[in-house]
Amino acid sequence: TNIVDKLTEKVGADRYSMYVMDYGAPIGYRLALKHPERVESLIVQNGNAYTEGLAAFWDPIRAYWAEKTPERREALAGLVTLETTKFQYTDGMGDVAHISPDNWVVDQALLDRPGNKDIQLDLLGDYGSNVPLYPQFQAFFRERQPPTLIVWGKNDKIFPEPGAHPYLRDLPNAEMHILDSGHFALEDKLDMMAPLIRDFLDRKVCN
Structure with missing residues (x-):
């Protein structure tokens, strides 16, 4: 997180949308805790912030x-x-x-x-050090309400679909798309996900 934080400062990114996935999700959310005012929107793809998403x-x-x-x-x-x-x-x-x-x-x-x-x-x-921070991540969602797009491969056994739905408890306006795909959904469903992401950013950020 500190390395990414230094990179954003080096390139002058004082506002950004974050695509978070897998290990990158808690890195992104830790960054959001450091600089909540910089987060314009979230795109969440099979990235966990809830204990429901830690399956077998x-x-x-x-x-x-x-x-x-x-x-x-x-x-x-x-x-x-x-x-x-x-x-x-x-x-x-x-x-x-x-x-x-x-x-x-x-x-x-x-x-x-x-x-x-x-x-x-x-x-x-x-x-495992991320799990105790889940309540802080969730508080960030509730308090800041960043525009959020969730695109989730429902067949993922690493971060399964039950980890996607709890986001709506804290981000009731999030847009959710559950896709017939697995862990690296972008490899499989680029033709579906890219238009969803572009449309989301056009409506929520680029205006």
Whole structure:
């Protein structure tokens, strides 16, 4: 968050709309807590801010948060393998033919760099630090009411659809579109999502 904050200041971005997804959601929301006045709008795609969105996929990760033993850490090692990387791109997609294998091949080449497995396991452990901040994220939504577009792949097992609907408790005017897609919905549904995003920004920000 601090790195992104410094980048926005370096480029002079004193107002911005944020597209938040996966790990990027709590980074964006932490940034919003630092500078709530700078957030013009939110586009949320499979990015969690509610405990309802932490489903079974997270059980072994939550076990590691509770007790950071070597055994529980090693139990997460499968999450950085080619099988899991490909799963993230293909599981639940409306049309797998839309997904280029370059995605998981390139990602895995980077994941397999020396020392990177431990970095990824550290990140999985550290993600737990976001959960206590969920009430603060939700208070930001309620108090600031940023215009919000939610475009969510409903078949995502990592951040499943039940994590999308609670946003409406705090952002009742949010526009929600639940898509027949998976985790990386933009790879699958660009033809649907891009017009939704453009229209949303045209109406809510660019006027």
